[in-house]
Amino acid sequence: QKEVEQNSGPLSVPEGAIASLNCTYSDRGSQSFFWYRQYSGKSPELIMFIYSNGDKEDGRFTAQLNKASQYVSLLIRDSQPSDSATYLCAVIRNTGNQFYFGTGTSLTVIP
Amino acid sequence: DAGITQSPRHKVTETGTPVTLRCHQTENHRYMYWYRQDPGHGLRLIHYSYGVKDTDKGEVSDGYSVSRSKTEDFLLTLESATSSQTSVYFCAIRAGLGEKLFFGSGTQLSVL
Numbered sequence: 001q002k003e004v005e006q007n008s009g010p011l012s013v014p015e016g017a018i019a020s021l022n023c024t025y026s027d028r029g030s031q032s033f034f035w036y037r038q039y040s041g042k043s044p045e046l047i048m049f050i051y052s053n054g055d056k057e058d059g060r061f062t063a064q065l066n067k068a069s070q071y072v073s074l075l076i077r078d079s080q081p082s083d084s085a086t087y088l089c090a091v092i093r094n095t096g097n098q099f100y101f102g103t104g105t106s107l108t109v110i111p
Numbered sequence: 112d113a114g115i116t117q118s119p120r121h122k123v124t125e126t127g128t129p130v131t132l133r134c135h136q137t138e139n140h141r142y143m144y145w146y147r148q149d150p151g152h153g154l155r156l157i158h159y160s161y162g163v164k165d166t167d168k169g170e171v172s173d174g175y176s177v178s179r180s181k182t183e184d185f186l187l188t189l190e191s192a193t194s195s196q197t198s199v200y201f202c203a204i205r206a207g208l209g210e211k212l213f214f215g216s217g218t219q220l221s222v223l
Contacts, residue, residue: 032210034211034212042216042217043201043214043216043217044154044201044214046211046212046213049211088153088154090154090212097142097161097167097205098156098159098169099144099156099203101146101153101154101155102153103151103152103153104153
């Protein structure tokens with residue numbers, strides 16, 4: 001079983017819509033959760049992190065964490081063509097130093 | 112770029128040759144990581160370091176070795192490169208409130 005699983009997509013949404021990206025993780029001991037955005041040919045860029053159950057909002061981005069169900073989601077409101085990228089979910093365990101990444105979800109925002 | 116420099120940015124080499132990739136940081140962060148990224152596999156950890164001369168293996172460490180003789184430099188060596196090691200290699204440091212990962216620009220390695 002993979003540590004982190006994401007739907008690879010591709011996910012397409014029209015400009016201005018809400019994009020919803022999901023991620024599940026296998027280790028209940030995971031403590032910290034991250035969303036990275038990666039444009040083609042570039043390195044991953046941190047856009048959100050969350051540690052506690054519930055929602056965390058930053059501008060157009062909202063991260064949602066549900067530890068009981070072991071899932072993390074990222075909502076992008078008012079999606080823009082510039083949001084077109086691959087989004088990577090990452091987790092770190094309570095007892096470790098290793099960050100585990102999902103394979104990423106490709107998002108395309110259609111003008 | 113969180114003060115991380117990877118070199119070289121691109122490398123083409125032949126099967127069986129040794130290759131060393133360098134990651135340099137300017138901010139004295141304790142933790143440094145080497146990942147490889149391949150289509151369909153995402154980012155996979157090769158090795159990481161938690162201090163000078165302190166390193167540990169990740170999930171895909173076979174065929175790779177690392178060294179960290181100074182806080183600022185973390186070297187990844189492919190002792191005898193194989194075609195399966197063709198990949199994009201990213202160095203990362205762990206920093207900031209909550210200990211987040213920040214990535215370098217990456218090295219595209221092609222083993223022919």
